Amino acid sequence: MDINKIRQDFPILGEQVNGKDLIYLDTSATSQTPLKVIEAMNDYYREYNSNVHRGVHTLGTKATDAYEKARMNVRSFINAKRFEEIVYTRGTTAAINLVARSFGDLVIESGDEIVVNEMEHHANIVPWQELAKRKGAKLVFIPLEENGTIALDSVKDAISAKTKIVAITHVSNVLGTVNDIKSIAEIAHAHDAYISVDGAQAVPHMAVDVQDLDVDFYAFSGHKMLGPTGIGILYGKAELLDKMEPIEYGGDMIDYVYKTESTWTDLPVKFEAGTPMIAEAVGLNAAIDYINELGIDNIYQHEKELVAYAYDKMSAIEGIEIYGPGKDQRAGLITFNLEGVHPHDLATALDSEGIAVRAGHHCAQPLMKWCKASSTARASFYIYNTIEEIDQFIESLEKTKEFFSYEF
Template sequence: MNNLTESLNVNEIIKDFPILNQEVNNNRLAYLDTTATSQTPIQVIDVIDDYYKRYNSNVHRGVHTLGSLATDGYENARETVRRFINAKYFEEIIFTRGTTASINMIARSYGDANINEGDEIVVTEMEHHANIVPWQQLAKRKQASLKFIPLTEDGELAIEDVKATINDNTKIVAITHVSNVLGTINDIKAIAEIAHEHGAIISVDGAQGAPHIDLDMQSLDVDFYSFSGHKMLGPTGIGVLYGKRALLNEMEPVEFGGDMIDFVEKYDASWADLPTKFEAGTPLIAQAIGLAEAIRYIQNLGFDAIQAHEHELTAYAYDKMSEIEGVEIYGPPKDRRAGVITFNMTDVHAHDVATAVDTEGVAVRAGHHCAQPLMRWLNQSSTARASFYIYNTKEDIDQLVESLKQTKEFFSYEF
């Protein structure tokens, strides 16, 4: 394991991920695209398989045995999520299709009810499109203003700039916990305090936070926090919206039908209590059960070990990639970033870089990463991105570095 952190037995972890045991283009697979989608351990695959083989049924209304088992599995998954993020109440956990769906729900329900003409919504240029476009549309609907906290030269947020941007006209602060491009880790607790001092609420895009950071909603004191299962070893198609109970109780649902009703008359209807009020139709039963198992897998490893492993890999990759002439790395220094390195190679398009390293079995991302405002801030049309997680090793990084050197040679650059 090349002297990687001993607290994670990565050789054993890799055995839990069947997809990693393959060759791509006649080379060992080095999967460095977890920021887009993590791989799924056999433990998660097995519990989803077990659901479909043994107790596939709808939830809540059925009194037969399979329905009761499915309901228990689904609602136990909700409690697993609650404990995972230390939410205060069971009802504060809403299952959605993913981070994007969660943020859109906040903007449509809370936003439409609480934003008025002249109000301000504060975001940053490092946001994923899913945490910009819903707020753009809300601002247009309500004739509100969208304001951006400026970024420092390294792509971080200075608290002085946060304080200068948020004021008494601010009603919503929408911010990512961890940038999917720069790896910037924002001080969410401090930003939440500033937002609350001005009477604003804070909504956090936690898609890149939940897999890597030990979350505590009581300590962070955020009003909303959204994340996705497929970024954290779970299945696709499921996410979580955490919201403070008092806020969720005041909000109107944005989807209607199925379980979310209390009583329906010919011309009117009333809604079920939380959390069911926001989960219209047949819920994401198998996905929730899979997400709960993914959470247990992460908790068994422990965030201290996960972070130590990621930090060591990131520093190693940062140093090795910095030695390649013509490679430019974007974002904070190696000791202030999550396990993401976004980069470009001089005069080689990011898509060409990604295609070239793929021939060597290395999977990296290329494009604007659903962050076009940030690309413009970087003065780039696209970038390549390598990201690391629990199943990655220094061998993966060495494979990336060697493939980058070969790419440079192919495009006729001198070393």
């Protein structure tokens, strides 16, 4: 792949920050957007801006076709069996909340157990905490290994006859750990438990086949995979979604409204109350097309090369601590701390050089406690990043270290 040619598809990469060429190393928070996605959304607003599922006029028909075409594209991208298994949400967080509130309330009873682990984003802990409170259930945590991975023996020990739901991330947004979801799903199902996966950090970067993984639910966001903000996907097995009640009510999701009660329409629209994210679905569709043109395996391989190179360069810096597994076991991100430099100061110093990294607790405070740190810095990579950018990042890290270690 010609990465420099790919970079030309991203207008923002031509911007300057503090007088320096932008080096964007914060894709784990939000990826940048290629021109094809921007143009697709602009075309919707310019040419066929209309509501969906509501009218028979030409604009409404064209908008509905585009909206449902995107759903079919998502179905194919993650290899779901049926388009009815693809539910539009506002993002990963909303998707997980839907599962916890609707399916969780359906299957969890007092005394049941919900299995999670410490590497989870808050979006995959807090909804389960609240479910446990509502139902009198218990949260059970799978312990982490010293290198920030999960051992399957620990999974087997955590899951028991009391387990009803296993909620786990596919890829950690802090450690870069890639969990063996297929094996964990097999263990969960052997105990008649269900598995719900946070796939926000996986779907943009590696091939995901929900049928092969045999997950019951899988959630991800458009804005982390070159698409727009404000749209996400919940995949759920149709037989489970059929049993679930909506948690939002109003237009479009109804079948018939009587004076004192209502009935719901078919999957997946029964979970999509109100005017949906139409332009965002159009943008997500264009993003998936773009990823398919590049090839998800090519994206994965490029990231592996970048993270291995960055890991080696960073490991050579005295006083740096890198969290999580080794370079061959992680996805395309590196979370770290530099001795004597607060992560926020580090991020500010790098920003002065035009380099964008994330600093803070990354919405993963239990994991920060496990890391024995209040906050960390994170550099995350994607298809538009280059070796030359990593070299500039390393040079800026060295300059920052030297500045903060200087005795005035």
